Amino acid sequence: MFKGMNESSIDRLHGTVWRGVAKYQVHGEEEKVIMTRKQKAESINKQAHDNTPKKAKIEFDDVHNTTNGKSSCAEFDDLSKAMSDHLSVDDMRQILEANGIDSSASSNSDLEITRKCEDLLFYGALEKCPVCNGSLEFDGRRYCCRGFYSEWCSCTFSTRDPPRKHQTTKLPDSLHDTPVAHLLKKYEEVAPAGRPHRDLGSADKPFTGMTISLMGRLSRTHHYWKTSIEKHGGKVANSIIGSTCLVASPAERERGGTSKLAEVMERGIPVVTEAWLSDTIEKQEPQPLDAYELVTHLSAVAGDKHHPGDHPIESLVSQLKLYGKRGVYKDTKLQEQGGYIFDKDGILYNCAFSLCDHARQLNHYSVMQLITVPENHLHLFFKKARAGDDLNAEERLEEFDNVDNALREFTRLFEEITGNEFEPWERDKKFSKKPLKFYPIDMDDGVEVRHGALGLRQLGIAATHCKLEPMVANFVKVLCSQEIYRYALMEMGYDSPDLPIGMVTQFHLKRCEEALLEFIEKVKSSKESGPKAEAVWTDFSQRWFTMMPSTRPFLFRDYQEIAEHAAAALEGVRDITVASHLIGDVSGSTIDDPLSETYNKLGCSISPLEKDSDDYDMIVKYLERTYEPVKVGDMVTSGIQNVIFLCVDEYGVSVENIFSVETSACPPYEDIVKLPNKVLLWCGKKHDISTFW
Incomplete structure (x- = not known):
């Protein structure tokens, strides 16, 4: 039969054949098999036995997501169509209520009722939220809790693999005589362990293929956003060339913008707010850039450049x-x-x-x-x-x-x-x-x-x-x-x-x-x-x-x-x-x-400090040694005690004036100077920079 082949070659061939058969079985594909007369006879007898009247039984293959040879997706579509054709929304409400699920019209639309009922019949009843004990609902992408963690906060728990109850589905008596009763009965009798598993896949990476540039003081650090963007498939670049968009704070627009912002606008690169990042991550899909655009015209950025008549x-x-x-x-x-x-x-x-x-x-x-x-x-x-x-x-x-x-x-x-x-x-x-x-x-x-x-x-x-x-x-x-x-x-x-x-x-x-x-x-x-x-x-x-x-x-x-x-x-x-x-x-x-x-x-007296005084020189030196450079656009103003006015340039800050403040709420400055163990403290940031003795 295997002419020209030695024993080892035949063994390798057998292994290949069996691996091929196993491969087709794993993927659920049909394979034509040549049968002997004896096998055909046994098959005919088995078919005759299977055709004898008996109780209908539905079997799910959880591993391969098949139902009696049909994919779970196709089976779910059949159920959805049958429910749409033969069940009213009120019928579905009765099914939900029979299984202890809220179906009140005040908190559920017709679409939500339909989704809940389909999910219940096909996949089984959901357990309560593990965080707040509220109800989980499928929103089209994942299962989200609709309960409340406290009077201040709705629960934010969500999952793609929700826990389900180990109990059979209950059907109200009023639906036993409906045209779709035979179909519903099948799902009522399925054991919890035999139900298919809803595979929603892993979360998508919504920033895939995007290069995003960050600018200015955002509500969260650049390191935080860089980590989040890369985690969700994107890249962060310092250069705006080739960037999908630039994420900036609304403060940049009000400050008058920078040369980088002006260049971005000239190149036609969208400038969006942080909300675009957070919403894209939360919804697991890229949100439209134009809905989050910070500025639409260059004139809106260059706030320091006005027409003479403005x-x-x-x-x-x-x-x-x-x-x-x-x-x-x-x-x-x-x-x-x-x-x-x-x-x-x-x-x-x-x-x-x-x-x-x-x-x-x-x-x-x-x-x-x-x-x-x-x-x-x-x-x-x-x-x-x-x-x-x-x-x-x-x-x-x-x-x-x-x-x-x-x-x-x-x-x-x-x-x-x-x-x-x-x-x-x-x-x-x-x-x-x-x-x-x-x-x-x-x-x-x-x-x-x-x-x-x-x-x-x-x-x-x-x-x-x-x-x-x-x-x-x-x-x-x-x-x-x-x-x-x-x-x-x-x-x-x-x-x-x-x-x-x-x-x-x-x-x-x-x-x-x-x-x-x-x-x-x-x-x-x-x-x-x-x-x-x-x-x-x-x-x-x-x-x-x-x-x-x-x-x-x-x-x-x-x-x-x-x-x-x-x-x-x-x-x-x-x-x-x-x-x-x-x-x-x-x-x-x-x-x-x-x-x-x-x-x-x-209730105090304020007077400028002489620039040739020792105190003035000490504060200037202290500033030079301790204050970090400030980015363009950052604004530094005044405080209440010994106040320093600061001018911001591209690389750092410089002192314009220092004021000495004598307040009735504190001891006189002359008395404070005489106190032992004193230290110069630098208090405040950006809007309120003061020195305290």
């Missing part, structure tokens, strides 16, 4: 619309008619709210006011919108003839969006946060510095009328400028024009501080790991950015981010709140010398 830039960011507890929201235009906030029994009917929830993609604010205009007309203003998306805001301005009706509607709206009653909050600060409900931002009675301080046009006039020594007047002019505070809030990401974060009460700041300290203690004592440990950080992130609303919220991942974007930001907002109360509203007439008035409120 008006001076009034501010770095949009104008503040709500400056405090008595502020009428700017867009109502009622302040132009003499409108003011309605006051009754010591309560000002003016509330601002915030809500941040990463899992539900929520970063919303709301404003609600009762406004009185001359002739006793009462208006209710209500606005709810996503941060930065005024075009799609829910907004209404309604006039009321009856005060009681207006008050009832105001309190009803407060309870609707917060889940709490209005008066207990306003009188006693009693409030209990509810899931997916807004949290009140406790505004103080004053004028936020972004509104009350001097604008760019007013600074020159104010300095002209100032009675202070010119160098001191120039220093106080900086303290009284809106721009320094706008810039600081913008860089921290707390620059919403709709919420006066620089005019909140000490009670609100105290609650933020307590939340921060509580989180630190919780993390220190926690023994959780994996998704449960991540949930603790996610929960705090949502709580923080709800209490301290940001235009750029994100998830904290380590102590460094907590220090830079929570603790430091809280201190920054606290300082700006102090500045708001100190400066007040000097944005009106500048004839009365607002700079001298603010200087007197400081």
